[in-house]
Amino acid sequence: xxxxxxxxxxxxxxxxxxxxxxxxxxxxxxxxxxxxxxxxxxxxxxxxxxxxxxxxxxxxxxxxxxxxxxxxxxxxxxxxxxxxxxxxxxxxxxxxxxxxxxxxxxxxxxxxxxxxxxxxxxxxxxxx
Amino acid sequence: xxxxxxxxxxxxxxxxxxxxxxxxxxxxxxxxxxxxxxxxxxxxxxxxxxxxxxxxxxxxxxxxxxxxxxxxxxxxxxxxxxxxxxxxxxxxxxxxxxxxxxxxxxxxxxxxxxxxxxxxxxxxxxxxxxxxxxxxxxxxxxxxxxxxxxxxxxxxxxxxxxxxxxxxxx
Numbered sequence: 001x002x003x004x005x006x007x008x009x010x011x012x013x014x015x016x017x018x019x020x021x022x023x024x025x026x027x028x029x030x031x032x033x034x035x036x037x038x039x040x041x042x043x044x045x046x047x048x049x050x051x052x053x054x055x056x057x058x059x060x061x062x063x064x065x066x067x068x069x070x071x072x073x074x075x076x077x078x079x080x081x082x083x084x085x086x087x088x089x090x091x092x093x094x095x096x097x098x099x100x101x102x103x104x105x106x107x108x109x110x111x112x113x114x115x116x117x118x119x120x121x122x123x124x125x126x127x128x
Numbered sequence: 129x130x131x132x133x134x135x136x137x138x139x140x141x142x143x144x145x146x147x148x149x150x151x152x153x154x155x156x157x158x159x160x161x162x163x164x165x166x167x168x169x170x171x172x173x174x175x176x177x178x179x180x181x182x183x184x185x186x187x188x189x190x191x192x193x194x195x196x197x198x199x200x201x202x203x204x205x206x207x208x209x210x211x212x213x214x215x216x217x218x219x220x221x222x223x224x225x226x227x228x229x230x231x232x233x234x235x236x237x238x239x240x241x242x243x244x245x246x247x248x249x250x251x252x253x254x255x256x257x258x259x260x261x262x263x264x265x266x267x268x269x270x271x272x273x274x275x276x277x278x279x280x281x282x283x284x285x286x287x288x289x290x291x292x293x294x295x296x297x298x
Contacts, residue, residue, distance in 0.1 A: 031217070031222045035278075036214075040222055059226065105213040108213075
């Protein structure tokens with residue numbers, strides 16, 4: 001199956017790969033996995049006092065589409081508020097990356113990772 | 129539907145603990161019986177029937193011999209849908225998986241791979257035992273599903289190990 005140029009670009013030059021201290025009170029961590037393909041994705045955000053996501057990092061073990069989806073997700077989250085970040089939809093990620101139907105679940109995984117990271121941060125801060 | 133379940137094809141009771149050698153022997157016996165070559169002179173209808181039987185036998189065998197597939201099949205027999213593509217939130221386990229993948233990435237010799245495989249095998253045996261102990265207890269359904277999903281991840285890890293072995297072998 002041929003990957004789109006955007007997927008290849010994110011796969012070859014993934015943005016924001018890395019790790020933050022999960023114990024840091026300003027860091028939210030989302031850990032999600034797709035058992036059928038064995039993909040594991042970690043997405044982390046660092047939120048400043050104004051409630052803006054000032055940094056985002058990810059690490060994904062999975063196919064090119066899963067790596068590209070999480071890479072793009074971190075790009076889009078930076079500079080957004082938590083509420084704005086939570087509105088990022090898998091369909092937007094899939095459209096931007098021109099994912100074929102069989103790879104849509106990779107973008108779903110990235111959306112779930114965003115939500116999990118935001119939820120982890122809110123829980124830490126006692127916001128939910 | 130009238131289609132016998134995978135276990136019934138092999139005259140087995142649904143169970144997670146299977147004797148895989150026995151299963152393989154029975155598969156070969158049954159497969160011989162429906163092999164297309166035996167029906168070369170048969171009517172078109174008989175040929176088609178044999179082909180269908182051969183296909184369902186093969187599918188049943190592939191499902192039953194693989195622990196995560198067998199586990200998923202057993203859980204689905206109860207009638208509850210079990211989507212293939214699903215996002216799991218199992219943070220501690222996923223963290224472990226991520227660490228194992230990182231370790232695997234750093235392995236560069238066969239000795240290291242062999243040691244990694246032994247650990248993986250132990251983890252799989254442990255998971256299989258836990259699943260065998262709870263899959264048919266309705267009260268532990270959630271736990272059984274979680275264990276089945278974990279098996280799927282370890283299955284994928286086994287595949288990655290094989291890929292690495294092939295690369296190191298070259």
